[in-house]
Amino acid sequence: xxxxxxxxxxxxxxxxxxxxxxxxxxxxxxxxxxxxxxxxxxxxxxxxxxxxxxxxxxxxxxxxxxxxxxxxxxxxxxxxxxxxxxxxxxxxxxxxxxxxxxxxxxxxxxxxxxxxxxxxxxxxxxxxxxxxxxxxxxxxxxxxxxxxxx
Amino acid sequence: xxxxxxxxxxxxxxxxxxxxxxxxxxxxxxxxxxxxxxxxxxxxxxxxxxxxxxxxxxxxxxxxxxxxxxxxxxxxxxxxxxxxxxxxxxxxxxxxxxxxxxxxxxxxxxxxxxxxxxxxxxxxxxxxxxxxxxxxxxxxxxxxxxxxxx
DNA sequence: TATTGTTATACTCTATAACTATA
DNA sequence: TATAGTTATAGAGTATAACAATA
Numbered sequence: 001x002x003x004x005x006x007x008x009x010x011x012x013x014x015x016x017x018x019x020x021x022x023x024x025x026x027x028x029x030x031x032x033x034x035x036x037x038x039x040x041x042x043x044x045x046x047x048x049x050x051x052x053x054x055x056x057x058x059x060x061x062x063x064x065x066x067x068x069x070x071x072x073x074x075x076x077x078x079x080x081x082x083x084x085x086x087x088x089x090x091x092x093x094x095x096x097x098x099x100x101x102x103x104x105x106x107x108x109x110x111x112x113x114x115x116x117x118x119x120x121x122x123x124x125x126x127x128x129x130x131x132x133x134x135x136x137x138x139x140x141x142x143x144x145x146x147x148x149x150x
Numbered sequence: 151x152x153x154x155x156x157x158x159x160x161x162x163x164x165x166x167x168x169x170x171x172x173x174x175x176x177x178x179x180x181x182x183x184x185x186x187x188x189x190x191x192x193x194x195x196x197x198x199x200x201x202x203x204x205x206x207x208x209x210x211x212x213x214x215x216x217x218x219x220x221x222x223x224x225x226x227x228x229x230x231x232x233x234x235x236x237x238x239x240x241x242x243x244x245x246x247x248x249x250x251x252x253x254x255x256x257x258x259x260x261x262x263x264x265x266x267x268x269x270x271x272x273x274x275x276x277x278x279x280x281x282x283x284x285x286x287x288x289x290x291x292x293x294x295x296x297x298x299x300x
Numbered sequence: 301t302a303t304t305g306t307t308a309t310a311c312t313c314t315a316t317a318a319c320t321a322t323a
Numbered sequence: 324t325a326t327a328g329t330t331a332t333a334g335a336g337t338a339t340a341a342c343a344a345t346a
């Protein structure tokens with residue numbers, strides 16, 4: 001029952017709040033646009049995330065894959081199961097360590113990655129055509145600064 | 151730097167791809183940090199999104215609520231149902247239009263919003279303490295520019 | 301004992317599409 | 324007919340925690 005109102009300017013949004021709101025809504029819009037494309041490929045967004053994270057690597061352990069995609073291990077097991085059913089990845093047991101797997105793209109998965117990732121990037125790129133490289137770089141720097149905070 | 155607009159398949163692709171990757175991972179990190187806080191309140195992220203979207207308004211129709219949160223109507227019905235079970239929102243039938251509802255915060259919901267939103271902002275704000283107003287503004291402008299593309 | 305990954309449970313979100321009621 | 328919202332269905336992700344196997 002005890003509510004402590006904002007001290008300064010109850011109805012004023014701070015610059016910080018506006019930025020937060022902008023961050024959330026910006027990504028929502030991006031994800032909305034991106035996800036609808038990804039689903040046309042028959043993949044869910046987390047599945048696609050795994051595919052492009054594995055692309056151009058020689059495989060990652062469940063542990064590291066979870067770290068990079070920020071998916072917890074229990075969830076990741078299910079995602080990898082479904083990708084395995086689609087023959088896009090496989091669990092490779094490395095010699096000398098039977099406690100950990102290496103998740104790698106199958107040839108089929110590699111093929112999908114090579115075909116689909118450039119198309120995905122091009123699809124998103126349509127929205128960015130009018131940005132100059134300078135603007136892109138400014139945005140990237142801002143995002144990097146943001147990201148480093150978390 | 152190049153002054154050419156983006157053309158997919160060329161060397162500018164790297165900068166663009168890097169930016170995209172940065173956007174996705176930045177938001178992932180943000181969402182991860184934000185969501186774990188939100189769940190401590192007993193709310194899911196979409197439920198919290200609805201609460202803060204309704205805060206400081208006199209209510210929104212399902213339609214407009216869906217537009218702002220980018221949640222499709224079928225999904226929104228379930229989210230509102232669960233918030234109603236928690237007595238945080240209610241469906242108000244406006245006079246003269248029985249086809250559309252107005253979703254409003256209940257007093258309990260208002261109280262939650264007033265207590266929890268500032269705390270949420272403060273929680274996130276800890277990560278931003280070392281940014282100057284100029285840096286915040288630069289980031290906000292970059293995000294706005296990004297958002298306008300979608 | 302600590303680490304890696306799986307399993308179990310319960311719930312929520314999601315897409316998609318058919319459906320009801322109102323305008 | 325068009326619009327606003329609900330319902331139905333099936334699938335997937337999520338948190339959480341207990342569990343097994345290996346190191």
